[in-house]
Amino acid sequence: MAEDNSYESMLCVKPEVHVYRIPPRASNRGYRAADWKLDEPAWSGRLKITAKGKMAYIKLEDKNTGELFAQAPVDQYPGSVVEAVTDSSRYFVIRIEDGNGRHAFIGLGFADRGDSFDFNVALQDHFKWVKQEGELAKLEASESAAPKLDLSFKEGQTIKISIGNIKKKDAGGAKARPMVGGLLPPPPGAKAGGVLPPPVGPSSVSAEQTNTASLLDFGSPVPAAQPSSDVWGDFTSAGSNSSKDAVKSGWVQFS
Numbered sequence: 001m002a003e004d005n006s007y008e009s010m011l012c013v014k015p016e017v018h019v020y021r022i023p024p025r026a027s028n029r030g031y032r033a034a035d036w037k038l039d040e041p042a043w044s045g046r047l048k049i050t051a052k053g054k055m056a057y058i059k060l061e062d063k064n065t066g067e068l069f070a071q072a073p074v075d076q077y078p079g080s081v082v083e084a085v086t087d088s089s090r091y092f093v094i095r096i097e098d099g100n101g102r103h104a105f106i107g108l109g110f111a112d113r114g115d116s117f118d119f120n121v122a123l124q125d126h127f128k129w130v131k132q133e134g135e136l137a138k139l140e141a142s143e144s145a146a147p148k149l150d151l152s153f154k155e156g157q158t159i160k161i162s163i164g165n166i167k168k169k170d171a172g173g174a175k176a177r178p179m180v181g182g183l184l185p186p187p188p189g190a191k192a193g194g195v196l197p198p199p200v201g202p203s204s205v206s207a208e209q210t211n212t213a214s215l216l217d218f219g220s221p222v223p224a225a226q227p228s229s230d231v232w233g234d235f236t237s238a239g240s241n242s243s244k245d246a247v248k249s250g251w252v253q254f255s
Contacts, residue, residue, distance in 0.1 A: 011056065012049040012122035014115045015063065019043040019070075020107030022093060031083065033091040036107050045069055047108075049122050054130045056123060058082070058094060070096040070106070077123040090116045 018041035025031060046063040049056060058072040072094045074081045085091045091109045110116040153159075 006053045008050050008052045010048065011051050011126055012047075012118055014047040014110065014119065016111055017045065017047040017060070017115075018109045018111070019045075019060065020109060022105060022107040030086040031093045031107075033085045033088045033107070033109070036091075038109065041109070042106075043069060047119070049119070051126050054133075056126050060096075071099075072096045074123065077127045082123065084120075089113060092116075092119075 020036045020038070021042050022031065022036055043060070044063075046061045046066075048059045048061060050059065051057070054075070056074040056077070058074060060069040060071070061067060062069060072081055078084075081095050083093045085093065090111075090113055091107060093105055094108050095103050095105050097103045110119065
């Protein structure tokens with residue numbers, strides 16, 4: 001019932017074919033078109049090949065009215081329903097049925113060799129498709145029957161990935177430089193064992209002011225060799241000496 005209700009597709013249409021009465025086969029050697037009366041066909045009309053499900057149907061119709069003359073259901077090809085003759089490629093023997101269980105063999109001929117080629121290819125392509133569909137259905141059935149693999153992670157299950165050629169770094173990382181004498185290590189730009197340069201700017205000025213203040217500190221005791229209380233006296237007398245005295249004292253004056 002499913003095949004009867006399926007869609008019927010058209011595979012091939014030929015506008016002119018001839019039907020012949022054929023004599024009974026005398027032996028198993030096959031049919032010969034030369035044994036037929038080819039110049040006296042029993043019927044001429046139109047041929048259609050249709051497909052419904054896996055079955056193909058060869059229909060012989062009147063070319064003017066479309067009335068069905070004969071029909072041959074085909075369940076496989078090549079097979080017993082359609083058989084080629086031994087002496088020509090334009091003639092075939094087909095088995096027709098009347099729908100009541102009765103069947104008969106008739107000769108079928110094409111006026112053009114290209115029409116017989118199309119008739120043959122249409123049947124071959126249909127049953128090739130039927131074979132592929134059957135293999136695909138078997139494959140799907142075997143896959144559905146086979147148990148499916150469960151590749152999901154179970155509860156508490158973990159996965160470990162090992163990557164080679166990678167050196168493991170020390171867990172402690174870079175070691176801290178030790179402190180010497182409780183002091184911080186020197187900055188990166190300083191050399192080991194060197195002395196930091198003196199600061200410049202306001203700090204040096206403050207040192208000079210401190211030295212000057214110590215010289216002007218009148219509260220400090222004055223040595224006995226200098227009876228004068230003027231701390232600038234020696235510098236004044238030194239500035240008033242002549243160049244001759246400077247030479248005698250070992251000083252050199254640059255002009």
